[in-house]
Amino acid sequence: MTTTAASAATPAAPPHGLSRAQLHELYYYMRLTRSLEERLVNLYRQTKVIGGLFRSLGQEADSVGSAYALDRTRGDFLSPLIRNLGSMLVQGAQPLEILRQYMAKAESPTRGRELNIHYGDLDRGFIGQISHLGDMVPVMAGVALSFKMRKQPRVGLVYVGDGAMSTGAFHEGINFAAVQRLPMVIVCENNGYSFSTPMRKQTAVAQLVDKAAAYGIPGVRADGNDVLAVYGATKPAVELARNGGGCTLIELVTYRRKGHAEHDNQSYVPAGEIEAWEAKDPIDRCIRDLTAAGWATAGELADIDARIAALLDEAVGACENEPMPEAMSALDGVLADPARTELEWYRRIDG
Amino acid sequence: MAEVTYLEAIRQGMQEEMRRDENVFILGEDIGAYGGAFKVTEGFLAEFGERRVIDTPIAEAAIVGAAAGAAHMGLRPVAEMQFIDFISCAYDMLTNYVATARYRAGLPTPMVVRGPSGGYVRGGPFHSQNPEAAFLHTPGLKIVCPATARDAKGLIKSAIRDDDPVLYFEHKYLYRRIKEHLPEGEEILTPIGKARVAREGKDLTIVTWSAMVYKALEAAERLEKEDGLQVEVLDLRTLLPMDDEAIMTSVRKTNRVLIAHEDTRTGGVAGEITARINDQAFEWLDAPVRRVTAHDVPLPYAPTLEDFVLPQTDDLVVAARWLAAY
Numbered sequence: 288m289t290t291t292a293a294s295a296a297t298p299a300a301p302p303h304g305l306s307r308a309q310l311h312e313l314y315y316y317m318r319l320t321r322s323l324e325e326r327l328v329n330l331y332r333q334t335k336v337i338g339g340l341f342r343s344l345g346q347e348a349d350s351v352g353s354a355y356a357l358d359r360t361r362g363d364f365l366s367p368l369i370r371n372l373g374s375m376l377v378q379g380a381q382p383l384e385i386l387r388q389y390m391a392k393a394e395s396p397t398r399g400r401e402l403n404i405h406y407g408d409l410d411r412g413f414i415g416q417i418s419h420l421g422d423m424v425p426v427m428a429g430v431a432l433s434f435k436m437r438k439q440p441r442v443g444l445v446y447v448g449d450g451a452m453s454t455g456a457f458h459e460g461i462n463f464a465a466v467q468r469l470p471m472v473i474v475c476e477n478n479g480y481s482f483s484t485p486m487r488k489q490t491a492v493a494q495l496v497d498k499a500a501a502y503g504i505p506g507v508r509a510d511g512n513d514v515l516a517v518y519g520a521t522k523p524a525v526e527l528a529r530n531g532g533g534c535t536l537i538e539l540v541t542y543r544r545k546g547h548a549e550h551d552n553q554s555y556v557p558a559g560e561i562e563a564w565e566a567k568d569p570i571d572r573c574i575r576d577l578t579a580a581g582w583a584t585a586g587e588l589a590d591i592d593a594r595i596a597a598l599l600d601e602a603v604g605a606c607e608n609e610p611m612p613e614a615m616s617a618l619d620g621v622l623a624d625p626a627r628t629e630l631e632w633y634r635r636i637d638g
Numbered sequence: 639m640a641e642v643t644y645l646e647a648i649r650q651g652m653q654e655e656m657r658r659d660e661n662v663f664i665l666g667e668d669i670g671a672y673g674g675a676f677k678v679t680e681g682f683l684a685e686f687g688e689r690r691v692i693d694t695p696i697a698e699a700a701i702v703g704a705a706a707g708a709a710h711m712g713l714r715p716v717a718e719m720q721f722i723d724f725i726s727c728a729y730d731m732l733t734n735y736v737a738t739a740r741y742r743a744g745l746p747t748p749m750v751v752r753g754p755s756g757g758y759v760r761g762g763p764f765h766s767q768n769p770e771a772a773f774l775h776t777p778g779l780k781i782v783c784p785a786t787a788r789d790a791k792g793l794i795k796s797a798i799r800d801d802d803p804v805l806y807f808e809h810k811y812l813y814r815r816i817k818e819h820l821p822e823g824e825e826i827l828t829p830i831g832k833a834r835v836a837r838e839g840k841d842l843t844i845v846t847w848s849a850m851v852y853k854a855l856e857a858a859e860r861l862e863k864e865d866g867l868q869v870e871v872l873d874l875r876t877l878l879p880m881d882d883e884a885i886m887t888s889v890r891k892t893n894r895v896l897i898a899h900e901d902t903r904t905g906g907v908a909g910e911i912t913a914r915i916n917d918q919a920f921e922w923l924d925a926p927v928r929r930v931t932a933h934d935v936p937l938p939y940a941p942t943l944e945d946f947v948l949p950q951t952d953d954l955v956v957a958a959r960w961l962a963a964y
Contacts (some may be wrong), residue, residue, distance in 0.1 A: 397742055397743060397744075400741060400742045401742045401743065405742070405743075406743060407743055407745070409710060409711075409745070414707075414710065414743075414745070415742070415743045415745075417734055417735055417738070417742075418734075419730055419734050419735070422699075422703060422730065422731060422734065422735050424703070425697075425699055425700040425701075425702070425703025425704050425706075425707070425731065426703045426704070426706050426707040426710075426735065427707060428700065428703065428704045428707060429703060429704035429705060429706055429707020429708040429709070429710070429711075429715075430707040430708070430710065430711055431707075432692075432704055432707065432708050433707070433708045433711035433712070433713050434711075436663065436689055436690070436708075436713070455699060456699050456700075456703065456730070456731070459695070459697035459698075459699045459700035459703075460699075460700050460703060460704075462695055462697065462700070463694060463695055463697055463700040463701075463704060466695055467692070620740055620741055620744070621740065621741050621777045621778050622740065622778065622780070622802045622879075623740065623746070623800075623801035623802050624800075624801065624802065625879065628777070632917070
């Protein structure tokens with residue numbers, strides 16, 4: 288039976304109009320992100336991941352909380368960067384797809400053509416990134432332009448990092464979106480480093496959100512390790528965009544606790560910095576906040592963890608032994624017409 | 639029947655497609671109120687409104703990137719580069735993002751990037767370029783270069799309807815110099831990927847495209863009058879995908895090939911055509927394939943310099959005589 292203390296102190300209503308079930312969902316996606324990446328680490332160490340592995344350890348709250356502020360039922364769109372796996376999961380990406388991508392399987396969403404989380408699905412509302420940072424900002428501006436032209440109440444959200452904001456494409460894209468008053472949210476995930484380069488060598492502004500003024504759009508800064516604060520900062524920006532109010536730049540302050548990729552030993556990181564941010568872990572914080580306020584019990588969260596473990600067991604088991612793509616499929620689909628690229632002559636020689 | 643200039647033909651083609659398909663829209667610098675630097679889109683703002691005629695900031699990467707995003711969503715954007723020289727500012731977006739989108743992500747990207755290319759207009763190094771070779775090497779793009787008013791109209795319409803990204807390089811020297819009767823009401827759709835025999839001949843083939851077609855025709859006239867040579871002129875019209883069949887058919891007929899282009903020689907499109915002839919019709923050749931191109935220098939401004947650097951009709955005549963005598 289429940290304690291008298293719990294029934295005496297009825298939990299306060301969750302913030303930002305979120306329901307108890309939605310808070311559990313936020314926790315679910317953060318935990319799913321982390322657990323999926325942990326499975327990938329195991330597969331990487333078994334050399335089953337073909338390319339590099341990119342972690343978002345410690346950044347799960349900013350991806351999940353911001354993507355959760357979009358309305359999938361209304362057809363909102365996002366474009367992630369390399370540490371926004373959580374945002375894709377919120378939009379409906381499946382762990383099985385991510386595993387297949389990393390392991391270059393024939394059945395992967397890109398049929399073995401692209402790596403890691405570089406894929407998208409127009410039906411579910413996310414567009415795959417390319418490696419050239421900043422390029423997705425003009426592309427998402429085009430997606431948002433289509434919403435505006437068709438008078439659809441939909442919003443596009445694009446992620447950039449502290450490094451991507453130095454590129455010309457970022458500047459061109461956000462300026463274009465701001466001038467056109469497009470329904471778009473630009474989320475800057477400030478995790479302190481772009482590969483080994485700290486933010487102080489990336490920009491002379493004190494805070495990345497200061498750049499919003501240069502584009503004449505509102506800027507919002509929030510604690511990226513607090514999923515509720517992230518949601519609380521993003522939701523109004525999404526609704527502003529939906530209601531014709533144009534773009535917002537949101538800076539989410541977080542920290543990249545792993546290297547750029549698994550091979551990076553982080554020798555450039557000052558002593559003690561990673562440990563200091565471990566103490567601010569977003570999932571630990573979410574558990575503390577939810578249980579302290581009475582919005583979740585330890586048992587409920589443990590059930591979620593168990594559900595995720597079972598889901599991932601099944602996903603890994605399902606695809607680990609799948610084949611890679613058939614080699615000749617490399618020639619398909621460069622263009623709609625012609626649909627197949629010609630085989631080189633030396634491959635047609637008999638004998 | 640109305641006489642239509644090359645420029646008006648481009649305009650008509652875009653207008654017809656915008657009237658036919660609500661999903662077609664245009665974006666670029668100064669294309670709205672001003673009607674474009676060369677007035678190609680004059681009248682579009684009045685007819686189609688700000689929603690479908692979008693004046694953009696000076697930001698070629700944003701223009702091309704936004705066109706791509708909109709194309710993914712089912713629209714059919716036509717992006718103008720004010721001068722095609724500025725397409726290099728969007729090179730990353732075109733080669734890395736747009737050209738790979740279908741292959742890597744199954745993303746449909748039906749869009750056109752068009753703009754004035756070419757020299758002979760005293761435009762200097764940054765208003766005279768022919769950038770086709772820079773994109774020929776990129777799987778996932780199509781490249782068209784119309785020479786006639788009919789093809790200017792027919793290719794812009796086909797490019798807009800194509801489900802792949804198309805680079806449409808129009809030649810500014812031809813804008814108001816070329817006129818043609820184009821029957822009103824005729825639906826002109828020039829197929830992408832098909833060359834055109836601009837002049838029949840049996841002694842020698844000049845393979846070329848865009849404004850150089852006219853220099854080749856002039857040279858052919860002179861060679862017929864002065865030397866009795868029957869020169870065939872093949873106007874490629876599309877560079878990607880290249881019409882190998884048309885090239886080889888002409889090679890097998892004349893056995894001597896001159897490739898002429900306005901762009902510089904090294905790494906130019908003529909090299910690729912030469913390699914294809916070597917692959918597919920080597921035994922039909924009676925002479926080495928030769929090129930007439932611009933000299934390998936940035937295009938200078940002064941008329942004495944520009945005329946020297948760019949290939950002229952006289953150059954084609956001299957080169958053709960050399961080939962015929964080989």
